[in-house]
Amino acid sequence: xxxxxxxxxxxxxxEGENATMNCSYKTSINNLQWYRQNSGRGLVHLILIRSNxxxxxxxxLRVTLDTSKKSxxxxxxxSRAADTASYFCATDAGAGSYQLTFGKGTKLSVIP
Amino acid sequence: DAGITQSPxxxxxxxxxxxxxxxxxxxxxxxxxxxxxxxxxxxxxxHYSYGVKDTDKGEVSDGYSVxxxxxxxxxxxxxxxxxxxxxxxxCATQKLARGQxxxxxxxxxRLLVL
Numbered sequence: 709x710x711x712x713x714x715x716x717x718x719x720x721x722x723e724g725e726n727a728t729m730n731c732s733y734k735t736s737i738n739n740l741q742w743y744r745q746n747s748g749r750g751l752v753h754l755i756l757i758r759s760n761x762x763x764x765x766x767x768x769l770r771v772t773l774d775t776s777k778k779s780x781x782x783x784x785x786x787s788r789a790a791d792t793a794s795y796f797c798a799t800d801a802g803a804g805s806y807q808l809t810f811g812k813g814t815k816l817s818v819i820p
Numbered sequence: 821d822a823g824i825t826q827s828p829x830x831x832x833x834x835x836x837x838x839x840x841x842x843x844x845x846x847x848x849x850x851x852x853x854x855x856x857x858x859x860x861x862x863x864x865x866x867h868y869s870y871g872v873k874d875t876d877k878g879e880v881s882d883g884y885s886v887x888x889x890x891x892x893x894x895x896x897x898x899x900x901x902x903x904x905x906x907x908x909x910x911c912a913t914q915k916l917a918r919g920q921x922x923x924x925x926x927x928x929x930r931l932l933v934l
Contacts, residue, residue: 739921741921741923749927750910750927750928751910751925752925753922753924756921756922796862806851807865807878808865808923810855810864812860812861
């Protein structure tokens with residue numbers, strides 16, 4: 709069963725706009741990660757946020773984590789056509805487990 | 821990027837035949853994983869390894885077996901392929917030290933079972 713669930717399933721925006729994707733999960737975690745997958749390729753790690761962190765930035769990426777609501781959001785600012793990809797959140801199972809459970813992903817299309 | 825290769829990259833096989841997929845890494849990462857990716861299901865864990873000869877089942881392990889005789893190689897075998905095993909298979913590795921929880925993915929293998 710999926711631990712993380714992304715919302716929306718698909719998102720289409722114009723280049724230059726911001727894109728926000730959300731992830732909800734069910735059980736306690738140590739950390740939450742976001743990955744990106746370009747069409748026909750493997751997943752690439754974007755950013756990791758730990759359970760004791762509320763917000764983290766990396767370049768044009770901003771991730772927030774609300775452990776009380778068991779939710780996270782990924783914001784991509786000033787989107788580019790090259791940001792077109794699927795984005796997945798992944799959570800561990802907590803309690804020393806290092807396995808990740810991936811959501812079904814959000815497919816982002818950035819229109820030039 | 822971690823040096824992870826998968827072979828073959830594409831394979832077409834017939835129902836009932838055994839199939840072995842190979843994952844090779846050059847990063848000396850301790851943990852290795854096999855996932856399958858299907859539309860509407862995201863990535864699902866098949867099996868994983870936490871060291872040479874140490875493996876365990878994931879969420880969707882039925883019909884699959886794995887072996888890890890060397891740190892760098894992790895093999896996934898479909899004992900008798902079925903059409904439901906048509907999928908894209910990804911291998912991933914993980915160093916597993918504090919601050920190193922990231923998984924690194926291979927390019928994937930597209931498997932079609934006819």
